[in-house]
Amino acid sequence: xxxxxxxxxxxxxxxxxxxxxxxxxxxxxxxxxxxxxxxxxxxxxxxxxxxxxxxxxxxxxxxxxxxxxxxxxxxxxxxxxxxxxxxxxxxxxxxxxxxxxxxxxxxxxxxxxxxxxxxxxxxxxxxxxxxxxxxxxxxxxxxxxxxxxxxxxxxxxxxxxxxxxxxxxxxxxxxxxxxxxxxxxxxxxxxxxxxxxxxxxxxxxxxxxxxxxxxxxxxxxxxxxxxxxxxxxxxxxxxxxxxxxxxxxxxxxxxxxxxxxxxxxxxxxxxxxxxxxxxxxxxxxxxxxxxxxxxxxxxxxxxxxxxxxxxxxxxxxxxxxxxxxxxxxxxxxxxxxxxxxxxxxxxxxxxxxxxxxxxxxxxxxxxxxxxxxxxxxxxxxxxxxxxxxxxxxxxxxxxxxxxxxxxxxxxxxxxxxxxxxxxxxxxxxxxxxxxxxxxxxxxxxxxxxxxxxxxxxxxxxxxxxxxxxxxxxxxxxxxxxxxxxxxxxxxxxxxxxxxxxxxxxxxxxxxxxxxxxxxxxxxxxxxxxxxxxxxxxxxxxxxxxxxxxxxxxxxxxxxxxxxxxxxxxxxxxxxxxxxxx
Ligand code: AMP
Numbered sequence: 001x002x003x004x005x006x007x008x009x010x011x012x013x014x015x016x017x018x019x020x021x022x023x024x025x026x027x028x029x030x031x032x033x034x035x036x037x038x039x040x041x042x043x044x045x046x047x048x049x050x051x052x053x054x055x056x057x058x059x060x061x062x063x064x065x066x067x068x069x070x071x072x073x074x075x076x077x078x079x080x081x082x083x084x085x086x087x088x089x090x091x092x093x094x095x096x097x098x099x100x101x102x103x104x105x106x107x108x109x110x111x112x113x114x115x116x117x118x119x120x121x122x123x124x125x126x127x128x129x130x131x132x133x134x135x136x137x138x139x140x141x142x143x144x145x146x147x148x149x150x151x152x153x154x155x156x157x158x159x160x161x162x163x164x165x166x167x168x169x170x171x172x173x174x175x176x177x178x179x180x181x182x183x184x185x186x187x188x189x190x191x192x193x194x195x196x197x198x199x200x201x202x203x204x205x206x207x208x209x210x211x212x213x214x215x216x217x218x219x220x221x222x223x224x225x226x227x228x229x230x231x232x233x234x235x236x237x238x239x240x241x242x243x244x245x246x247x248x249x250x251x252x253x254x255x256x257x258x259x260x261x262x263x264x265x266x267x268x269x270x271x272x273x274x275x276x277x278x279x280x281x282x283x284x285x286x287x288x289x290x291x292x293x294x295x296x297x298x299x300x301x302x303x304x305x306x307x308x309x310x311x312x313x314x315x316x317x318x319x320x321x322x323x324x325x326x327x328x329x330x331x332x333x334x335x336x337x338x339x340x341x342x343x344x345x346x347x348x349x350x351x352x353x354x355x356x357x358x359x360x361x362x363x364x365x366x367x368x369x370x371x372x373x374x375x376x377x378x379x380x381x382x383x384x385x386x387x388x389x390x391x392x393x394x395x396x397x398x399x400x401x402x403x404x405x406x407x408x409x410x411x412x413x414x415x416x417x418x419x420x421x422x423x424x425x426x427x428x429x430x431x432x433x434x435x436x437x438x439x440x441x442x443x444x445x446x447x448x449x450x451x452x453x454x455x456x457x458x459x460x461x462x463x464x465x466x467x468x469x470x471x472x473x474x475x476x477x478x479x480x481x482x483x484x485x486x487x488x489x490x491x492x493x494x495x496x497x498x499x500x501x502x503x504x505x506x507x508x509x510x511x512x513x514x515x516x517x518x519x520x521x522x523x524x525x526x527x528x529x530x531x532x533x534x535x536x537x538x539x540x541x542x543x544x545x546x547x548x549x550x551x552x553x554x555x556x557x558x559x560x561x562x563x564x565x566x567x568x569x570x571x572x573x574x575x576x577x578x579x580x581x
Pocket of ligand 1: 229274344345346347348349368369370371372373374395452453454466469
C-alpha cells in the first residue's frame with residue numbers, strides 16, 4: 001500500500017547526503033539533500049504497512065505497565081481504539097487531546113487519531129487548571145483522553161472543577177471548549193466519564209463484526225497534530241503539524257542515524273513533546289524498531305536499567321537527562337555494551353557532555369540534533385559518520401529537503417563563518433499556529449522562512465553551530481556573550497554536574513553573568529575556586545561575576561531548563577530585584 005516505505009531506496013544507510021560536500025565560501029545558505037523523494041503517505045497507512053512487514057517483532061515496551069507488544073498487537077490496539085472513537089462520533093479534523101504521562105495508551109491514541117484523521121492535541125502533563133482550560137478552549141477539543149492522576153496532579157478533579165455538571169452534560173467551561181467526550185485511562189467507573197477500555201472494547205467488537213467505516217483517503221498535508229511549544233522563553237503557542245511534516249522528518253532522521261528494525265530505542269522523553277512523540281515513537285515505528293519507555297516520567301536509574309535489561313541499542317534525551325544518567329553511572333556502574341547510538345537534542349549540548357556520553361555510555365554513534373516544534377523537529381543533525389570533532393562541536397548539517405540560511409538583524413544573509421539568526425524552510429514547517437494568523441505571520445515570513453530565534457553559524461562545509469538564543473544572549477556592556485560557551489567550559493570542572501548561565505541586571509554593564517551550578521553528589525568546591533578555574537582560560541568578561549549553587553533547575557516537562565525563570569530567581573536571590581518581581 002505505501003510502496004514508498006518498502007522501496008529498497010529507503011533501506012537505512014549510514015551515509016548522510018547533504019548537498020555541498022566541498023568546502024565553499026559565500027552566503028551562509030545551505031540546503032539538505034533531495035536525492036530521496038519525500039514520502040507521500042499518512043501516518044495511519046505507514047503503521048499498517050510496518051505492522052504487516054514486522055508483525056511479530058516487538059514494537060512497544062512500557063516497563064512501568066508491563067506492556068510488551070508486537071507490531072501486530074500494537075496495530076490491533078490502535079485499530080480497536082480508532083473504531084471505538086469513530087463509533088463514538090469522532091470524525092476527521094476533530095481535535096482529540098491527550099493529557100497523560102508516558103503510557104501505552106498515549107502511543108495507541110497517537111496512532112488511532114492519525115488513522116481516523118483526528119488532530120491529536122498534545123497536552124503537557126504538568127498543566128494545571130488554567131493551562132488545560134486555555135489549551136482545550138484554544139483549539140476546541142471535542143474529546144480528551146486523560147490519566148486519572150499523575151504525581152500531585154489530579155486530572156479528574158481539575159476537569160470536574162471546569163465542568164461542574166460533568167455527570168449530566170458538558171456545560172460550563174468544557175462546553176465552551178466544545179468538549180463532548182472525556183475518556184479516562186483508569187479502570188474505575190466515574191459518572192460522566194467514558195473509560196478508555198470501554199471505547200477500545202467497543203471498537204474491538206465492531207472490528208470483529210467487520211467494521212469497515214474507515215474515513216476516505218486522508219491527505220498527507222492534513223493537520224494531524226497540535227503541540228503547544230515548550231515555553232522555555234514565553235507563553236505556549238499551538239503549532240499545527242501535518243502527516244507529511246511529521247512522517248518525513250522522522251523518516252529522514254532515522255535515515256541519518258542508520259536506524260533499522262534491529263534497533264531497540266530507549267525513550268525517556270515525555271511523549272507530549274515532539275522529541276518523544278516524533279523522534280521517539282514515530283521514528284522507531286517507521287523503521288520497525290522496538291521502542292522502550294522506561295517509566296511514566298524521567299528517572300535516570302530506571303532509564304539505565306531499561307537500557308541494560310532491554311538491550312537497547314539507542315538512547316534519546318535532552319542534555320539534562322544525559323547529565324543525570326552520567327551522575328547515576330558514577331554512583332553505580334552498568335553494562336551499557338548494547339548501546340551504539342542515540343540522539344541528544346532539544347537544548348544546547350555541551351561538547352564535554354557529548355564526549356562523556358560517547359566514551360562513558362558506549363554511544364560512539366551518538367548524534368546531536370537541532371530542531372524545534374514549529375519545524376516538526378529536526379533542522380540539522382550530525383551523522384554517526386561525521387568526524388568525532390564535528391560530532392561534538394556542531395549540530396551537523398541540514399537534513400534532507402530542508403533549507404537553512406543565517407541572517408543579520410536586517411534580514412540579509414550573512415557570509416559563511418558569521419553568526420546570525422537561523423531561518424529555515426521546507427516541507428516540515430508547521431501549517432501555522434492554530435487560529436492565530438497574526439502570531440504565525442510573526443514567525444513565518446511570506447516566503448515561508450521560519451524565524452527560529454536561535455543564533456547560529458555555518459562553517460564552509462555546511463556544519464552548523466548554535467551559539468545562543470536571541471533572548472538568551474547576555475549583553476554585558478554592549479558585548480554579546482553566549483551562555484552556552486561558558487556552560488561548556490564550567491562542565492569541565494570535575495565537581496560540576498550541570499551549569500546554567502543567565503544574565504542578571506547590573507547598573508554599570510546592563511547585565512552581568514550569573515552561573516548557577518549543580519554539583520555532583522558529594523563534590524565540594526567554592527565560588528572563588530570556580531572563578532579561579534576559569535581565569536586565564538576563558539576571556540575575562542566571560543568569567544561569571546556571580547556563582548550560585550542550586551539543587552535543581554526549573555525545568556519544562558520535557559526536561560529543558562527554563563532560563564527566564566532561573567534568571568528571575570537568580571536576580572531575586574542576589575538582591576538585584578525586589579522579592580515580588
Ligand atoms: P522546542 O520547540 O520545545 O523543541 O524548542 C526548540 C528550541 O530548542 C530551539 O529553537 C532551540 O533554541 C533549542 N534547541 C533544540 N535543539 C538544540 C540543539 N541541539 N542545540 C541548541 N539548541 C537547541
